[in-house]
Amino acid sequence: MALNGSETQSRPAATPLTLLGLGAMGTALARAWMAAGHPLTVWNRSTARAAALASDGARAADSAAAAVAVNSLVVVCLLDDASVGEVLDDVDLAGKDVVNLTTSTPALARAxxxxxRERGARYLDGGIMAVPPMIGVPGAGGYAFYSGSPELFEQHRATLTVPAGTTYVGEDDGFAALYDVALLSAMYGMFAGAAHAFALIRSEDIDPAALAPLLADWLNAMSPAVHQTAEQLNSGDYTTGVVSNLGMQAGGVPTFLDTAEQQGVSTELLSPYFALMRRRLAEGSPEEDLTGVVDLLVRPRSAAAA
Incomplete structure (x- = not known):
């Protein structure tokens, strides 16, 4: 059967790239790009990890400078921002497209x-919302935030999407790090609540495996509340659409504290939030939602930096 013109055209060559850093996440990224046919040059302080990838087809460089020199696109996935400086301070970055996937803060990302850019490179900052087993697995749900030059993001979007989905969050270089930490902060808050829930049943004849599906379903059922919180923050009206108001919820706090005491469980995970609820009740209205707690947490930038 004859093929039409579009079928006979060869696919564009996969973009070659350099990857610096081969920890658990870096190695997962490397294998995803290799599996998709991207020519990959790698470097890692520990040469054994680079050698393992080289045996599967990657090019292992002897130094970070040598690795950067090979390709225009350079992806960095190191321990922290200080490591990025240590590795790249003396490397020629002129003409390179640097994509930094190292976990950082908004201020460090902007710096x-x-x-x-002072070294002649174009720059994208990224924050990976995934664990290594999710990388390169279609449908696993992993993705990365990117911020910085929209043109640079669009140019490399196809390559960056290979290991995980991509979500561009704006030209401000610090936004990817900010979104990353915001979501992870919410995750740790959820883990804190789950830890308290399991602690409450720990001394009883209750199988944690029996509580787990109920807990997961309950957290899933409550998660849409974040949309109402966002709407209230945008409108400034914290009383619209309230189902369980602040007054009622603050009134129930003693039950949670007493139950914990009776079960021999510390309240150190919950007490700070309950204290904020009571403070907001004293300053606001009992008819509000819990949204006002957000405003209590926000400090002036000058105070936060002091």
Missing amino acids: RAAWA
């Missing part, structure tokens, strides 16, 4: 972007 690192300025640092890269």
Whole structure:
């Protein structure tokens, strides 16, 4: 059967790239790009990890400088921002497209972007919302935030989407790190609540495996409340659409504290939030939602930096 013109055209060559850092996440990224046919140059302080990838087809460089020199696209996935500086301070970045997937803070990301541009590089900052087993697995739900140059993001979107989905969050270089930490902060808050729930039953004849599906279903049922919180923050009206108001919920706090005491469980995970609820009740209205707690947490930038 004859093929039409579009079928006979060869696919564009996969973009070659350099990857610096081969920890658990870096190695997962490397294998995803390799599996998709991207020519990959790698470097890692521990040469054994680079050698393992080299045996599967990657090019292992002897130094970070040598690895950067090979390709225009350079992806960095190191321990922290200080490591990025240690590895790249003396490396020629002129003409390179640097994508930094190292976990960082918004302020450090902005400073690192300025640092890269002073050295003649284009820069994207990223925050990976996935664990290594999710990388390169279609449908696993992993993705990465990206911020910085929209043109640079669009140019490399196809390559960056290979290991995980991509979500561009704006030109501000610090936004990817900010979104990353915001979501992870919510995750740890959820883990804290789950830890308290399991602690409450720990001394009883209750199988944690019996509580787990109930807990997961309950957390899933409550999660849409974040949309109402966002709407209330945007409108400034914290009383619209309230189902369980602040007054009622603050009134129930003693039950949670007394139950914990009776079960021999510390309240150190819950007490700070309950204290904020009571403070907001004293300053606001009992008819509000819990949204006002957000405003209590926000400090002026000058105070936060002091």
